[in-house]
Amino acid sequence: MSWKDQTEKEEAYKLLLLQQKALLEGETDLIANLANSSALLNQTLQETIFAGYYLFKNDELILGPFQGNVSCVHIAMGKGVCGESAAKNQTVIVENVLEHKNYIACDSAARSEIVVPMKKNDQLIGVLDLDSSEIGMYDQIDQLYLEQYVSLLLETVN
Numbered sequence: 191m192s193w194k195d196q197t198e199k200e201e202a203y204k205l206l207l208l209q210q211k212a213l214l215e216g217e218t219d220l221i222a223n224l225a226n227s228s229a230l231l232n233q234t235l236q237e238t239i240f241a242g243y244y245l246f247k248n249d250e251l252i253l254g255p256f257q258g259n260v261s262c263v264h265i266a267m268g269k270g271v272c273g274e275s276a277a278k279n280q281t282v283i284v285e286n287v288l289e290h291k292n293y294i295a296c297d298s299a300a301r302s303e304i305v306v307p308m309k310k311n312d313q314l315i316g317v318l319d320l321d322s323s324e325i326g327m328y329d330q331i332d333q334l335y336l337e338q339y340v341s342l343l344l345e346t347v348n
C-alpha cells in the first residue's frame with residue numbers, strides 16, 4: 191500500500207500485527223500459519239508483488255508458502271538477499287535490487303526487497319521475503335514491524 195506518511199504506515203502495521211495474532215491463535219501447524227501469514231501480507235501491502243517464506247532445509251533455503259508470481263525454489267546460504275539474510279542472521283533491506291551485487295533475479299518486476307530471518311532457539315527456521323515493484327519501498331519502519339510479525343509467527347513453532 192502506498193502510504194501518505196509514516197504515521198499512516200505505522201498504523202497499518204499495528205493493525206497487521208493484531209490480524210496476524212488473531213490468525214495464529216490456537217493454530218500450531220507451521221505450513222498453515224505461513225500460508226495465512228503470506229496471504230495477509232499480500233492483501234495488506236499492495237505494492238508488494240511477492241510475500242512469502244523460504245524454509246531452511248538440508249543447508250539451503252527452499253520455497254515455502256507465498257503469494258505472488260512464481261519464484262526461485264532453491265537458494266544457497268549466502269546467495270541472493272534471502273541467503274544473505276539467513277547467513278548473517280539479520281534483516282536485509284535492498285533499496286534497488288538492480289544495484290545489489292548479490293541479488294538473484296527470481297521475478298523481473300522486483301525493484302526493492304526486505305528479508306527477515308526466522309530463528310528460534312538459535313535454530314534457523316527460514317526467512318520472510320517481500321519484494322516490491324517500487325524502488326525504495328522498504329525502510330526501518332518495515333523492518334521494525336516485520337520483525338515483530340515474524341516473532342509472533344515463531345511463537346507458534348514448537
